[in-house]
Amino acid sequence: MEKFKKNLLAKMFIASMAVVLLNAVYWGLSANSGYESEFTKGFGGGLCFAMIFYAAFSAFRLYMVCIDEKKLEQLYIRSTDERYALIREKTASGSFVASAYIVCFGTVVSSFFSKEITIALACVVAVMTVCKLCFKFYYDRKY
Amino acid sequence: MKTKIQQLRKERKISQEELANAVGVTRQTITSLECEKYTASLVLAYKIAQYFGMTIEEVFDFSEVSCND
Numbered sequence: 001m002e003k004f005k006k007n008l009l010a011k012m013f014i015a016s017m018a019v020v021l022l023n024a025v026y027w028g029l030s031a032n033s034g035y036e037s038e039f040t041k042g043f044g045g046g047l048c049f050a051m052i053f054y055a056a057f058s059a060f061r062l063y064m065v066c067i068d069e070k071k072l073e074q075l076y077i078r079s080t081d082e083r084y085a086l087i088r089e090k091t092a093s094g095s096f097v098a099s100a101y102i103v104c105f106g107t108v109v110s111s112f113f114s115k116e117i118t119i120a121l122a123c124v125v126a127v128m129t130v131c132k133l134c135f136k137f138y139y140d141r142k143y
Numbered sequence: 144m145k146t147k148i149q150q151l152r153k154e155r156k157i158s159q160e161e162l163a164n165a166v167g168v169t170r171q172t173i174t175s176l177e178c179e180k181y182t183a184s185l186v187l188a189y190k191i192a193q194y195f196g197m198t199i200e201e202v203f204d205f206s207e208v209s210c211n212d
Binding site: 086 | 163164167168169171172175180181183184186187
């Protein structure tokens with residue numbers, strides 16, 4: 001359980017760093033380059049703030065879990081549950097999350113330079129998310 | 144894989160939640176095992192059998208299990 005708690009604290013640290021990094025990238029690029037168009041301004045900004053909010057919420061949720069033993073135990077059971085582990089493996093959950101973060105980050109950065117790339121990357125994120133949800137639903141029903 | 148988990152649970156008046164907590168899995172996993180949707184690992188099968196004070200063979204029916212399961 002101690003190792004699991006340390007793992008959660010590491011995730012909380014990464015989420016907090018993500019908040020700082022996203023803010024730095026967004027405000028840094030806003031000040032130095034400006035947007036390609038009004039469309040990408042709203043799109044990139046919205047996506048960036050959604051990511052910041054999600055990362056901040058994740059960090060807060062992990063903190064709440066770390067200080068509450070009962071919640072920590074529940075999360076530990078859910079994380080080590082073999083059926084969930086199998087579903088996560090089948091849906092390639094880990095690689096999806098990493099890819100989604102990278103593509104979202106790319107979308108935010110590209111919104112300062114190119115409307116076409118922003119739209120293309122946003123579509124990639126949307127398709128990835130829909131596929132992931134479909135696979136998750138399928139394997140949830142199967143097992 | 145066929146199991147006697149539901150039958151044993153009802154005989155002993157144990158809820159899915161209690162069994163799940165005792166063996167360290169979620170309630171949904173116990174439901175899937177009872178519905179024969181999911182095949183338990185050896186470790187989980189051992190824990191469940193131990194919880195009921197029985198052997199693995201007494202709780203789980205391996206006669207219809209193939210290597211692909």
